[in-house]
Amino acid sequence: MSYFDNIRTFVRVYELGSMSAAGRDLRISPAVTSSRISQLEERLGVRLFQRTTRSLSPTEQGKSFYRGATEILEAIESAEAQIVNITENLKGSLYVAAPLGVGRRLIAPQVPNFLKDYPEVSVRLRLTDRKVDLTTEGLDLAFFLGQPEDSNLRIRKIADVERVLCASPDYIARRGMPDSGNALIADGHECLSLRFPGATEFRWLLKTAEGPKRFRVAGRYESDDGDVLTDWALAGHGVAMKPVFEIAEHLRTGALVPVAEKTPPEPIQMACLFTHRRRQDPKTRLFMEFMIDRIAATI
DSSP, rough: OOOHHHHHHHHHHHHHOOOOHHHHHHOOOOHHHEEEHHHHHHHSSSSOEOOSSSSSOOHHHHHHHHHHHHHHHHHHHHHHHHHHHHHHHOEEEEEEEEOOHHHHIIIIIHHHHHHOOTTTTEEEEEEEEEEOTTTTOOEEEEEESOOSOOTTSEEEEEEEEEEEEEHHHHHHHHHOOOOOOOHHHHOOOOEEEEOOOOOOOOEEEOTTTTTEEEEEEEEEEOOSSSHHHHHHHTTOOOOOEEHHHHHHHHHHHHHHHHOOOTBBBBOEEEEEEEOHHHHHHHHHHHHHHHHHHHHHHHH
């Protein structure tokens, strides 16, 4: 078993904090994961992790070795990237995350076109509206809407996405047409909220005559799936704030109509998130540029 494989396994165990999680990420069994760590510890003559039946934590030697190990992996990946750049023979798996709406409507339809050009590359696309962690989840890049919280990651902006507050004609017939964010609150409108674990509050950022303002809207309907909010809005259950590209067809047919038009939502940033190390990988870079070109032409 190669020393490189042992180092790579150690890095994933360190980052994920679990032998089993690292094994799943690397697609190896827990026994193989444990064996690789043991071989590495034997070679180095130190304990890299403190293990109990319920927890695993790095030792001081493990923390020190992690810093060097990541530099080794980055150097190898950089060298491989230079070779691939010369040969243009892209291969391997790409792990990509995107919000549900963005992934389903913008990313997924273009994946076959990318893979047609690069037959030795595979794409593992994960769609979720929750915030993702590139390092712990083993992602090469993540498309997102909004502002990332981790300033250590690199961002490539794609576009400012227009959004709209919308509801069904049936909802408006029952509850009335709100003309502003103040009306949404004062008249007790049912606002459909995109929430995910860890979110502490929910406010809609709307344009007003005085500038952007956050409105603390309320409602009984919450989901971490943006398409569920669209379905609820179509069914007449409340007002949703949606990117225009996600509901363009519903707006065209009149199944959903704009509301609170005196205070429309502020646009939201769509961007791509990646680490410096991932950016060096030619297939990551080419996939990102490929998707950015097509997304920018669509929205």
